[in-house]
Amino acid sequence: MLQAYWYITKMKLLVNLTYRFEVFTSVATNLILMLASVFLWQTAYKGGSGSVESLSLQDITTYTILSIIISTIFVCDVQNTIYYKIREGQIVTDFYRPIPLFACYLAEDIGEMLSSLLNRALPLVVFASIFFGIPWPASFGSFLLFLPSCLLSYAILWLLSALIGLIAFWVMELGNMGNVKDAIVRVLSGSIVPLWFFPESVQTVSKFLPFQYTYQTPLGIYIGNTSMSEALTSMAVQAVWIAVLYLILAAGWARTKKKTLIQGG
Amino acid sequence: METVIEVKDLVKEYIIVKKESGLRGSIKSLLFPKKTKFNGVNGISFSIAPGEIVGYIGPNGAGKSTTIKMLTGILHPTSGSIKVCGISPQADRKAVVRKLGVVFGQRTQLYWDLRLGESFELLCRIYQIDQQAYDDNLAILTDVLKLQEFINTPVRQLSLGQRMRGDIAAAMLHSPSVLFLDEPTIGLDADAKHAIRNFIKEINRTRGVTVILTTHDLDDVEQLCSRIIVVNNGKLVEDGPIGSIIHKLTPHRLLVVELHEPADDLTTPHATVIKQEGLKIWYQFEKESISASELIAALSQKLPIQDISVKEPNVEDAIREVYKTTATR
């Protein structure tokens, strides 16, 4: 079985490495986004006292660059895959194979993630280093914590995406809910503006939502804005969210299988 | 009797959201959807013995695909029970699908981005097929379905007929004991149809694979199936050997007589004239009450006959008869 997943991942990786034009557009779009965001922060900081909420301009620049880079790696296509497969009725072919379907979609996303690491993230790192200098982590220790935290982030994002996919099994009329979710994640994860800049009340509420643990947690660790103990606590919270989302997904999926909506003969 | 498939009182209820037209209508139906229920499959029972080739036929919307989806564990029945190889596909989908090969003619289970051969490789890993068995099986399938020319072509570049052959091979890689084919010959040319029919006969003969086939091509049925199950409006209307169903539904035959000169009295007590075109006359007669030779003898006494032929009703006539009598909703 593992062999099957590995094969899916490998093939997805190989296939994706051959898509040159898509890669070019992706790198270009993200580069523009990166430049614009960094210039915006530079302008914002010029007017102020030099540092806001104890974040230096250097910190926020690194934060922004890294945020855009990891967003190209965190591939969660599962929501779209499911939506389109259901829409076109193609989902049936995934149902009569003796292999769990979500695991296959995860294997695909991981394959795409690996290819993005090579052909999307890497060029962005190079460009960012040229324009703004290498975005170093605060310390070697924070880099070591950043990596596992990123993995946990990805698990949360992927599970959220899979849950959205699950909705498509029930209601097709709503369209692709993924776009709504993506917008919420973008704002509440702190991927564009860290939540430290948000009003106290928003920050409090956000602590009880999974979103800030997807971008702000690993990025905060990377720039050294969180102490060691805070970092470990956040990672524990990430793990809890993974467990919770996984249980919801498993329960939801068990129910969904009985009521699957299949379009077309 | 030994059975591979056992279906009892199968019902699948679909909920249909009625869409109203216009902007107001669509907003209204988004907020307050009008839901109606209807049974796509409405109480079907049958059982199938190992090694049978069964044609599952019926007009569009009869519930054929819906039935196949339930048999293969894709859909859950609203009520009724299914046993495939003694297991319920709903209770243990993974155990059942290992024993099944499935082809939906309108979809492909091949991977769009991969080459055909790579799709097979992946299936080999998914079904955990023993390497030796896989190689042997693939060699046979490649040979019978003539896959050599396009085994290295990306699936998205295959023609419909090539893709269908690829799909059928994919369904047979893990040596299933039951094969479900939902319209496997749809849109194929005569050659491709021929190849696929031969293949079905072959695996049925050599491996004893049970085949359940839906199709609108009655040649498929005539050439392959020993038994047909006819459904309409979600209900089973006929189930039995092809010959007896034809016999039961169309008990009459046609005698076409060509005269060399016009005759006055064409009537005979044994048959009715149903059509006349110049010197050509169509007689319809019940095969129970008179044999063709008796009728010919009787007619040749009073008519100047030049040529004569007997037409047996075929599956198509029988099926049309079924569709007519079980009027649509």
Ligand SMILES: Nc1ncnc2c1ncn2[C@@H]1O[C@H](COP(=O)(O)OP(=O)(O)OP(=O)(O)O)[C@@H](O)[C@H]1O
């Ligand atoms: N997802 C669905 N939602 C609502 N109704 C459906 C759905 N799928 C099928 N139906 C309805 O159920 C009935 C049976 O459909 P099914 O696809 O089983 O027909 P079929 O016998 O395969 O027809 P065909 O020969 O056209 O393929 C049809 O009236 C169809 O409109």
Ligand SMILES: [Mg+2]
């Ligand atoms: Mg159908």
